[in-house]
Amino acid sequence: MLKKFSPEKLEDILETGIEIFADKGLHGAGMASIAQQAGVSVGVLYKYYANKEDFFRACLHHSLNSLESLLQEVTSREDKLLNYSRQLIRALQSFSARHPSHIRMYHQITASSGEPARQLAAEIEGLSSRLYTRLIADGSSSGALRRDIDPALFAFFFDNLLMMLQFSYCCDYYKARMELYCGGMPEDSLVEEQLLRFLESAFTFDRSLVPHGD
Amino acid sequence: MLKKFSPEKLEDILETGIEIFADKGLHGAGMASIAQQAGVSVGVLYKYYANKEDFFRACLHHSLNSLESLLQEVTSREDKLLNYSRQLIRALQSFSARHPSHIRMYHQITASSGEPARQLAAEIEGLSSRLYTRLIADGSSSGALRRDIDPALFAFFFDNLLMMLQFSYCCDYYKARMELYCGGMPEDSLVEEQLLRFLESAFTFDRSLVPHGD
DNA sequence: ACAATGTGTGAACGAATATTCACGAGATTG
């Protein structure tokens, strides 16, 4: 056997870990099966990581990096809220198709409880929550959005929809659920279009702007 | 020790199971800790249920019954889509406050994968998906909703929002996330109001198709 | 009153698995 594996091998290991954690969860995944599927021995896992949880966190951060760079890229293209939403939807669709196990692992994390859950939420959601809230607040104060809304809550609903969209593309349960609603997996473009209509309506409707006499 | 426990005791056991499965997941929960917390021996669990998974399914169905009766009650009061939504939001808020562990267990289930996940989704989501899709389709054909929408997808988005709302009230991760967005847990009434505005907008946006403005 | 039956108990068993560590095959050094 060869010795000294490359940094790419380390990446392989993390990627394998993500896949298995995504399927079985933190408790269900076994270090032995991770090592085997990654083509290394268990020993090496414990050489690089203190224990299972430590390894799990490493997988998480590896995954968060790719998600963050995605968000960063979309964010850099400053745009109106609706155009921004379209870019975001497309980016999330593409990411979901390329890295479904990352999304699935992320979903597993949301099942954690207690103080760790709070920490993880702050760590993971911090960036997007600040971003979305700012975008919505801007839109609200500039008059592009109805003014009788709470920007924080609207940003929250907005993110809820995007989050569920990703789960619906990647997690078996949510995939089945989406098929149940749509009678089969809908085209990406249809989902994009309809979700945008849903958002557009929510963002720009203002009852007080509708003239009484039509 | 006493002998022969009552049907209420069996309910206690299921309720305890739900609580522990909700916190630890199917893999993480231990039969011994469930038995201990319920105040019975492990043996009795295996007298009534074939194995852990069988017991888990019993807990699930116990929980689904209460959710279904809730939905049934709200559904029985036929009403316009928006009034119906208000009733539904309130009912879900109240249910989340009274039975948070049921929602948490439900969330755990969404993390399952493979064929079991598909089955569970069909079992759990069947009722509400048919109901919501019918409501939205009715609204669309009667002109109460904009007509350029796909009723299935709008019903899907609608349910996504309600689902995330429940998680946000019950699961530690989502609770922390909601606080992150809102800077603290918002009042039930504020959430109700804002979510209704979000939905109202999405449902009735196209003003040329609105039969009569008020 | 007492045998027969039903039912909860919890110690015991075995399978699974997180973690350790003595080993040895290459890499490194002089």
Added chain:
DNA sequence: CAATCTCGTGAATATTCGTTCACACATTGT
């Protein structure tokens, strides 16, 4: 080329946990 070092290996260990079963006691029937 030999001595030493580095680092992956995987069998061994300890622990946890699902599951079983011989037992004890309450209930029921006669």
